[in-house]
Amino acid sequence: xxxxxxxxxxxxxxxxxxxxxxxxxxxxxxxxxxxxxxxxxxxxxxxxxxxxxxxxxxxxxxxxxxxxxxxxxxxxxxxxxxxxxxxxxxxxxxxxxxxxxxxxxxxxxxxxxxxxxxxxxxxxxxxxxxxxxxxxxxxxxxxxxxxxxxxxxxxxxxxxxxxxxxxxxxxxxxxxxxxxxxxxxxxxxxxxxxxxxxxxxxxxxxxxxxxxxxxxxxxxxxxxxxxxxxxxxxxxxxxxxxxxxxxxxxxxxxxxxxxxxxxxxxxxxxxxxxxxxxxxxxxxxxxxxxxxxxxxxxxxxxxxxxxxxxxxxxxxxxxxxxxxxxxxxxxxxxxxxxxxxxxxxxxxxxxxxxxxxxxxxxxxxxxxx
Ligand code: GLY
Numbered sequence: 001x002x003x004x005x006x007x008x009x010x011x012x013x014x015x016x017x018x019x020x021x022x023x024x025x026x027x028x029x030x031x032x033x034x035x036x037x038x039x040x041x042x043x044x045x046x047x048x049x050x051x052x053x054x055x056x057x058x059x060x061x062x063x064x065x066x067x068x069x070x071x072x073x074x075x076x077x078x079x080x081x082x083x084x085x086x087x088x089x090x091x092x093x094x095x096x097x098x099x100x101x102x103x104x105x106x107x108x109x110x111x112x113x114x115x116x117x118x119x120x121x122x123x124x125x126x127x128x129x130x131x132x133x134x135x136x137x138x139x140x141x142x143x144x145x146x147x148x149x150x151x152x153x154x155x156x157x158x159x160x161x162x163x164x165x166x167x168x169x170x171x172x173x174x175x176x177x178x179x180x181x182x183x184x185x186x187x188x189x190x191x192x193x194x195x196x197x198x199x200x201x202x203x204x205x206x207x208x209x210x211x212x213x214x215x216x217x218x219x220x221x222x223x224x225x226x227x228x229x230x231x232x233x234x235x236x237x238x239x240x241x242x243x244x245x246x247x248x249x250x251x252x253x254x255x256x257x258x259x260x261x262x263x264x265x266x267x268x269x270x271x272x273x274x275x276x277x278x279x280x281x282x283x284x285x286x287x288x289x290x291x292x293x294x295x296x297x298x299x300x301x302x303x304x305x306x307x308x309x310x311x312x313x314x315x316x317x318x319x320x321x322x323x324x325x326x327x328x329x330x331x332x333x334x335x336x337x338x339x340x341x342x343x344x345x346x347x348x349x350x351x352x353x354x355x356x357x358x359x360x361x362x363x364x365x366x367x368x369x
Pocket of ligand 1: 140141237241245
């Protein structure tokens with residue numbers, strides 16, 4: 001028997017820059033051309049972004065093919081859309097010297113990134129997030145994929161972008177419900193990593209909701225730094241990166257169970273409340289924080305009621321299929337205080353007894369919290 005080692009060279013090739021600013025869409029293509037000389041560019045966006053001035057602002061007079069995903073949103077985030085995009089790329093005779101540019105929210109970034117991961121075994125990806133969810137979270141860290149009929153992101157790959165460009169002015173055209181729901185990812189970042197940031201969000205909510213450029217830039221930089229620190233420490237979610245799933249275990253289950261009728265951010269807000277109730281039940285405190293959070297979500301006009309059509313059985317069924325479940329039961333990310341995630345024996349996701357979780361789901365479904 002012989003053993004041959006295959007040494008994959010560790011490289012800095014996966015490092016990338018996140019540029020945050022306002023009103024600089026028109027400069028991005030030149031920067032991409034400088035970064036990726038000779039690459040043919042292919043923009044993937046959706047019907048929501050196509051209605052705004054952002055595409056024109058980005059592309060100007062350049063000759064760049066654009067694929068518009070229609071309808072926009074989670075309804076299209078499936079393998080059929082990926083096949084349609086790749087068919088179009090093939091018809092355009094695109095090769096491995098192509099770079100995909102994702103312009104849009106989380107679903108566009110996830111799908112374009114996934115195309116980048118699998119087309120001809122992988123091509124370059126640039127992320128230009130235009131929603132509060134994508135600017136805070138999904139454009140950084142390289143998670144890409146699409147949903148199956150049963151679960152979210154069932155098909156997926158890690159594909160780090162070559163660069164991320166966050167122009168906060170793109171948020172100014174976002175509809176209010178999407179804008180507000182996306183801020184839940186910023187609140188999540190503050191809860192797990194930065195108490196001062198949490199205070200900033202609570203104290204400057206009016207400026208954020210009025211979409212004042214300075215406030216938007218401030219939260220964009222904070223979000224990108226917090227997310228980048230976590231993915232630098234654990235790029236492939238072996239342990240610490242799980243903290244970014246705070247509120248997502250129950251949140252994702254409610255989102256899937258609603259057939260994506262409720263927005264990701266709304267589902268995560270309910271999931272964050274659920275995590276806080278679990279923390280209280282486990283004696284981690286936080287009684288004051290839960291009231292603050294409810295008020296914060298109320299100010300964002302986020303409905304914390306679980307839709308009546310969703311049953312306890314359905315939520316339990318979905319969480320037992322959680323990607324990171326052990327013996328069909330998920331681990332939960334919890335915080336010990338605002339800005340500090342709970343880490344025990346080096347682990348960031350914790351076993352919580354089924355009985356406790358069931359009690360919490362009962363509370364959520366009773367809508368008395
Ligand atoms: N959105 C969670 C993560 O990127 O890990």
